[in-house]
Amino acid sequence: MPGFECRLKKYRQLKEMTQEQLASQVGVRRETIMRLEKAQYNPSLKLAIDISRAVEVPIEELFIFK
Amino acid sequence: MKNNNTKLTIILGILCFLLMAAASWYTVAYNDSRLLSPINLAEYTFRTQDLPMLISTVLFILYFFYLFLLLIREIIANKRTERTAQDARHLDPRLGCFGFLGFLGFIGFRTYITDREIFPFVFFLFFGFFGFFYEGKMSDTFMDERYRENELRAQAKANQIASSIILLACVIVGQGKLMGNLEYTLIAFLIVVVLSIALDLFLSKYLLYRYDHGSQFDESED
Numbered sequence: 001m002p003g004f005e006c007r008l009k010k011y012r013q014l015k016e017m018t019q020e021q022l023a024s025q026v027g028v029r030r031e032t033i034m035r036l037e038k039a040q041y042n043p044s045l046k047l048a049i050d051i052s053r054a055v056e057v058p059i060e061e062l063f064i065f066k
Numbered sequence: 067m068k069n070n071n072t073k074l075t076i077i078l079g080i081l082c083f084l085l086m087a088a089a090s091w092y093t094v095a096y097n098d099s100r101l102l103s104p105i106n107l108a109e110y111t112f113r114t115q116d117l118p119m120l121i122s123t124v125l126f127i128l129y130f131f132y133l134f135l136l137l138i139r140e141i142i143a144n145k146r147t148e149r150t151a152q153d154a155r156h157l158d159p160r161l162g163c164f165g166f167l168g169f170l171g172f173i174g175f176r177t178y179i180t181d182r183e184i185f186p187f188v189f190f191l192f193f194g195f196f197g198f199f200y201e202g203k204m205s206d207t208f209m210d211e212r213y214r215e216n217e218l219r220a221q222a223k224a225n226q227i228a229s230s231i232i233l234l235a236c237v238i239v240g241q242g243k244l245m246g247n248l249e250y251t252l253i254a255f256l257i258v259v260v261l262s263i264a265l266d267l268f269l270s271k272y273l274l275y276r277y278d279h280g281s282q283f284d285e286s287e288d
Binding site: 027028029031032035041043044046047 | 207208210211212213278
C-alpha cells in the first residue's frame with residue numbers, strides 16, 4: 001500500500017508476542033496481522049487503537065502515513 | 067427450525083398427500099373423474115360429490131402457503147444470525163458441483179423449438195452455484211474486520227460487473243431485432259440477464275476468496 005508503513009512487527013517482537021497471540025488479543029485472524037505487518041492492509045481506527053494498546057506503543061509510532 | 071416443528075410439517079404434508087390420494091381415488095371411482103380431468107371452469111356446476119376433491123385441494127394449497135410462510139420465517143431468522151455470527155457458515159466445497167446444473171439451461175433451446183417454451187433458460191442461474199466451491203473453502207473462517215471488508219468489496223465488484231453486462235446487453239439489444247426476430251432478441255436478453263445474475267453469485271464468493279488469499283506472501287510465523 002503506497003504511503004503506508006507499519007512497524008508492528010518490530011514492536012510485537014520486542015514484546016515477545018507471536019502473531020497468533022496478538023491476533024487473539026485484538027480479535028482478528030493471524031492473516032490480518034501478517035497483512036498489517038507487510039503494510040498490505042489499512043486497519044480501522046478501532047483495530048489500530050487495540051493493537052497499539054496490546055503492544056503498548058503509541059499509534060503514530062506503529063502506523064505511519066507518508 | 068425446531069425438531070417438533072419439522073415433525074409437524076412432515077406429518078401435515080403426509081396427511082395432505084394421503085387426503086389428496088383418497089379424494090382422487092373417490093373421484094375416479096364414484097364421480098366420473100370430475101376435477102381431475104381438465105374442465106372448463108366457466109361451465110362448472112357444483113355437486114356434493116365434488117366436496118372431497120375441493121376440500122383436499124384447498125388443504126393442499128393451505129399447506130403450500132404454510133410452507134411458504136415457514137420459508138420466509140427461516141430466511142429472516144438466518145439473516146439475523148448471519149449478522150451476529152462470528153464465523154463464516156459451514157459449507158462443503160463439493161456443493162459447488164451443483165453449478166453443473168446450469169447446463170440444464172441448454173434445454174431451453176430444445177423446448178423453444180418444440181413447444182415455444184423458454185422457461186428452462188432460467189436454469190442457467192444454477193451456474194452461480196459454482197461459488198459454493200469457494201464459499202466452502204472459506205467455511206468457518208473467523209469473520210474479522212478484514213474479512214467483512216473483503217466481503218463487501220467482493221460483493222460490490224461482482225454487482226458492478228453483472229450490472230455492467232446487463233446494461234451493455236440493454237444497449238446492444240435495444241438497437242433492434244436480433245436476426246430480424248423480436249422473440250430471438252428477448253430470448254437473448256433473458257439469457258444474458260440470467261447468466262449475469264449467475265456470474266454475480268459466483269463472483270461474490272470467488273473474489274472474496276481471492277481477496278482473502280490473494281497476493282502471494284510468506285504465511286509462515288516470524
